[in-house]
Amino acid sequence: MSDNKYAQVKLISKPDNLLKTIYTACRTCYSSDSPLNIYECENAQNEEKMLKLISKVISSGHYSTIEHIQISFAISNISRACSHQLVRHRHMSFSQKSQRYVKEKEQFEYLIPDTIENNPELKAKFEQFMGKISDFYLELTSAGIPAEDARSVLPNAASTSMVASLNLREMIHLANLRLCTRAQKEIRILVKRMCDELIKEEPWLKDYLVPKCERLGYCDEDKSCGRKPAKG
Amino acid sequence: MSDNKYAQVKLISKPDNLLKTIYTACRTCYSSDSPLNIYECENAQNEEKMLKLISKVISSGHYSTIEHIQISFAISNISRACSHQLVRHRHMSFSQKSQRYVKEKEQFEYLIPDTIENNPELKAKFEQFMGKISDFYLELTSAGIPAEDARSVLPNAASTSMVASLNLREMIHLANLRLCTRAQKEIRILVKRMCDELIKEEPWLKDYLVPKCERLGYCDEDKSCGRKPAKG
């Protein structure tokens, strides 16, 4: 399975005036002017000036100013193993496809981990096994077992989809944690694609949507992957 | 002081496709279709159909689907007493004018409570007193006392401003609590104006942005104001 078989991610919603809102928030803290005047002032029409200030504020770690921006993603083709990791981010909002209410009618979709994909024999067995699970699931639902109970045979590999939203502060935190090579490959690819979608529209964010070691200057995990040295 | 002397509120930011995002979130939970397909399907182009579903979902209390929408307000001319109440809403994000970093150069602005405003004698004394506080504040800063310490003489009446953001779930919660007559008048007017700003753009929200008694069908406070009967 090539990487493009992993998560499908589409940015579906962001504020209509992202930069001006952050800029207004940053300036409001230090200005005697009203936020509405700041919002409508000359500087707030000048992208370059706004970016310069915003960049300085984020670098100082004053992240509350970027909480005002929330973005939403349509995500599909991730495994339930991956979604169980993602929903542990408690500052995020999720609307996930329910295995209780959505009954599978035919072979459920699933993800094959690369390590299995790369071994033709195991891959064939894996696919065959997914077929057997599907057969048993369908036997259970045909026998009148409700979907919410029949799903107990479905594997972690089964795919799910969701709408997920988060503010820019949590987006940077998510990237810092989950782009680290210690994160599992599937969620790393998912988060990378979320970042790519956002950077396509807001290129100035690319310096912040990086593994944590890039922000810290060192690796704080047990073992460094080599990208940055271990903490002295 | 007439009511229009209270908070100045302007909605400065909301997602560019609010209804479609909520609709997609609601449908994703119960559909075998991917969120992206839902987002681009025919129904998601039909405001009436979307509103019908959304209204049913919110009425059932499944509020997580509306967390995907965040809105931002520019707020000015509220007292520090009021802002101390507002920032207690921990699901909100705030960027507030700092009394540490913004030094007053002349008479600070302030709010006069209605009960004082309506008594001409007390009102005159109040305004005179605000002048005396300003004089002492300016004497302190002239003597080299930093703004962060000189501000200790500034009163709760002193005005402040902020950018405040919250998601739609918290917006409904805020309205439910703070439109209640038990809330202090100033924050009640502030939240009413936030609601009005939002309803101007999203009129379908007017049934939800109401005091909690309207949702519950009864008053759960110690004493009812008469709008709804006390809980039986």
Add this chain to the structure above:
Amino acid sequence: MSDNKYAQVKLISKPDNLLKTIYTACRTCYSSDSPLNIYECENAQNEEKMLKLISKVISSGHYSTIEHIQISFAISNISRACSHQLVRHRHMSFSQKSQRYVKEKEQFEYLIPDTIENNPELKAKFEQFMGKISDFYLELTSAGIPAEDARSVLPNAASTSMVASLNLREMIHLANLRLCTRAQKEIRILVKRMCDELIKEEPWLKDYLVPKCERLGYCDEDKSCGRKPAKG
């Protein structure tokens, strides 16, 4: 499988002076006395007087006063389907057994839903099927596939365990939502057992740890189970 085969739950930690802390919090809001004096005053040694005040405050919906109390549970023998539901409570804290780092050495443990348990033929097939999944999992790990990838074949029925903590406000919210018959049976039993553990030590909480319809006086779901009438 009888109900006592579901979640094993043990309350392992609570504050050493739960009632006094809540009482002090309630009184601090409305008293000119210092919290430390309130904490050491005569009334704070009288359980009955404390309970009377606390009960009044909670009934008025002023829940912030009970956030000061946090409790921790050791939970085992719940399915991954159930844990995926539980971790959606974002005000809770979790430390869950990792399927990435803990490799199964033999047949993994699992939960059989009642609807399958009650059908001897399906039950036998289910148990046999769990054996086949285990065999394939062990084949994968023997072939060098890391646990984090081999687990993709493990089913939702596989059991997990965790330490879970939450404050009293969230505990009441959890009970209100998850004791409702609309919640899936497994999480309903889990939450019931958490409530029972807590009520054993703090019997006064039994009036609050109930389905939401008991608090509201009506059912706000699509269809009432009959416990309370639908909202008028």
Add this chain to the structure above:
Amino acid sequence: MSDNKYAQVKLISKPDNLLKTIYTACRTCYSSDSPLNIYECENAQNEEKMLKLISKVISSGHYSTIEHIQISFAISNISRACSHQLVRHRHMSFSQKSQRYVKEKEQFEYLIPDTIENNPELKAKFEQFMGKISDFYLELTSAGIPAEDARSVLPNAASTSMVASLNLREMIHLANLRLCTRAQKEIRILVKRMCDELIKEEPWLKDYLVPKCERLGYCDEDKSCGRKPAKG
């Protein structure tokens, strides 16, 4: 005013088995054993072994394991300026003395900032001014103005008190931010005293309850105070 005139802080509540709870949480993630067995195992009776593991886990940045511990403080004699800063920590729980419901009967208590305290002339004027504010407040309430409106003349210097609770993860975050010399002196002393109270009972925490520069190895503020060098 000497430092001991600032905040009065008393730790009033913590879990009855703090270390064992954290230890059990840490081990649960990586063990095939149940949390209850871990809780009751031999190692969980050995403080030294528990501390060794916990220290390793915290150093790796896996802070969720320490969220299980919540602690409560009785705090008095802080200014409303300070409480407005403290309540911005949204992961904390607060029950604060209400200026709406608690009417001052005589001279309100207040805090004098050191920079004013240290100037005898300004100090005398400051104290005299607090007297004038008190006189006007009492005149307003005597004239029938409700406390919630009369308080608009009370200054930021007026003292307040509260019960405040937070988990150990937020406690470390609070210390990291507010022990930094960039924080205002009053909140720095408040947080220092909270830390001291906790360290008295849990000495092993002293390495974590430090300014953020001690954790990072460098200063990430605009200007370093000299404790650590600026980020390279």
